[in-house]
Amino acid sequence: MSVNGKVIPHTPLAVDFWQVRKCPGTRLFFLSHMHSDHTVGLTSTWSNRPIYCSPTTAALLRLKLQVKEKWIHPLELDEPYLLPMDDIGKEKLTVTLIEANHCPGSVMFLFEGYFGSILYTGDFRYTPSMLREPCLRTHTTIDVLYLDNTNCDPNRTLPSRQQATQQIKEIIRRHPNHNVVIGLYALGKESLLVELAMEFKTWVEVSFVRMQTLKALELPDVFTTEPGVGRIRVVEQSQICSANVHKWDKEQPTLAILPTSRPLVSFHPNVHVVPYSDHSSYQELEDFVSALKPTSLVPIVGKHVPASFSALLPRRKRHEILVPECVRHYMLSQPESQLSSSANTSPRRRHFQPLLPKGVLFDSPVRGAGKSGEEATEPDATEEEMDAEVSENDSDCILVDLSKYHTPKKNRGGTGDMCLNIVKTTRTPFETNAKIISGLYQMTYTVVHI
CATH class of the missing domain: 3.60.15.10 (Ribonuclease Z/Hydroxyacylglutathione hydrolase-like)
Incomplete structure (x- = not known):
């Protein structure tokens, strides 16, 4: 690493x-x-x-x-x-x-x-x-x-996070009968999840491990570990593979969205890569x-x-x-x-007063149900690590990181056996100098206590 x-x-x-x-x-x-x-x-x-x-x-x-x-x-x-x-x-x-x-x-x-x-x-x-x-x-x-x-x-342009968020909203609106699976790393893009929950009036299903982090952050109460109660679900980015997409789609029509600035391309019509960057x-x-x-x-x-x-x-x-x-x-x-x-001569220590959790516009799920299948420990990986590990079953891969194959002056060993199928990416025109969205704690939400 x-x-x-x-x-x-x-x-x-x-x-x-x-x-x-x-x-x-x-x-x-x-x-x-x-x-x-x-x-x-x-x-x-x-x-x-x-x-x-x-x-x-x-x-x-x-x-x-x-x-x-x-x-x-x-x-x-x-x-x-x-x-x-x-x-x-x-x-x-x-x-x-x-x-x-x-x-x-x-x-x-x-x-x-x-x-x-x-x-x-x-x-x-x-x-x-x-x-x-x-x-x-x-x-x-x-x-x-x-x-x-x-x-x-x-030679590379990126939209503002506000523009990337709008792209994601438009993808979801175009598929009103689909569930949505979002691939993320262990920390980051929480403000995107909160905004999507508020926009589509739905709970966001997360693993128990991720929920611990979200509770520590004292975010608005839009997250749940109850399977099936929300339209949007968060998984590790590595779980967005062809086998899982096929499985999810058989159970319920499902979109997979990868908000990332990594130069990934999708090879499945239901997988959308959106250039959402925290850099x-x-x-x-x-x-x-x-x-x-x-x-x-x-x-x-x-x-x-x-x-x-x-x-x-x-x-x-x-x-x-x-x-x-x-x-x-x-x-x-x-x-x-x-x-x-x-x-013993610490600087002035101040008591941290986090934001209180807030209610949302939709009904709370029934608590105390069985644990989600996503409980497995999430690695603290991040977008910038560019991990080079390939799935044990290469035929199950639907994404490839182009930076590993097109980075100049970089010695690449091995045969590079990555699966390459039909390209489908989600990128819409944008202005490079558009207004930039503020950070997590500067966003404003309209909420109703329940």
Whole structure:
């Protein structure tokens, strides 16, 4: 599995990087969100080093990885926090968390200290409102921008999530007598599910494992584990295969929808791939970099960004970084020696008050029925992992990820025996500069308590 995290040079900081033996000088760890390619190496045995994240991510960290409470330090968004960078209280940094518009709990980190100003986006979907954040609006210089370059391809366009959601709604409206199966990974796109539930006045059936996550997120009450009570059902993306589609269709006419920015093509008339992305498009990244004008740019995924981005950077040199002696000593000391400082001098801890669950316009299902067949544990896989595993029965495959076969300068071993049949994709014209939908907690729903 790829590791989408970084150790910040000349500092004791790391973001989404948990391989401690590779960063012995790191003392402060930051988690941008809970997708598994950003938590590689982070387990329940984590100790001696504080983890800073958003309150929502903290809740998921406890639920999914069972990290001990003493190491988890949730920070509220949009508020600056002072953190110690040594064990004597002399040197501090300021960190501000900014909504990343990616998945529940995802944030960007703005670090300020002796090293200058560093903005680490983590995974994010850019929207112009981000530039109105007070911490960015008042800043004249970002010295280093760590950029989520997942979709940084000038030859590829993506619709806004609002446009992609409309495409999905139109597909469902065209098939009023069909059930709908949506293939998703373990975390993300919850706002899409809530919007579809409200639009079509139906419960969304999920597995017991997914329901645990949804309860932790305190989303509107549109989800159920009761089989057959709702028109929409969520499954793991890997379950969208020809055998299952044939099985579902025999029981009840069924559509399968894959909301993903991965370059998949469908080979079944009832399977629709919709380019719904939680990562910024190339044009959005260009707009973001052009507006911020950072002194330097570091890609989070891989080592390269398009040369056209270099033209967006101002011609100025970054000042030389002088690491204070107390910070050098801190980075060389044993982690145990910092327990009395960083663990006990936590930033202002604030009580997280999640949104209360809300009722919906349709009847509640009868509770206490048998468990759903989807109870099997869902892997914490994410869209950006691009897992290359092929089904044990290749003839059962109905999807192929074109990026594995058409990525330039990539050595591909094996015979590439993937099934290729008739292509059917769902892509409608869209404007690349359309208005971008807000994140999960910025959506507005009309609900009636029941």
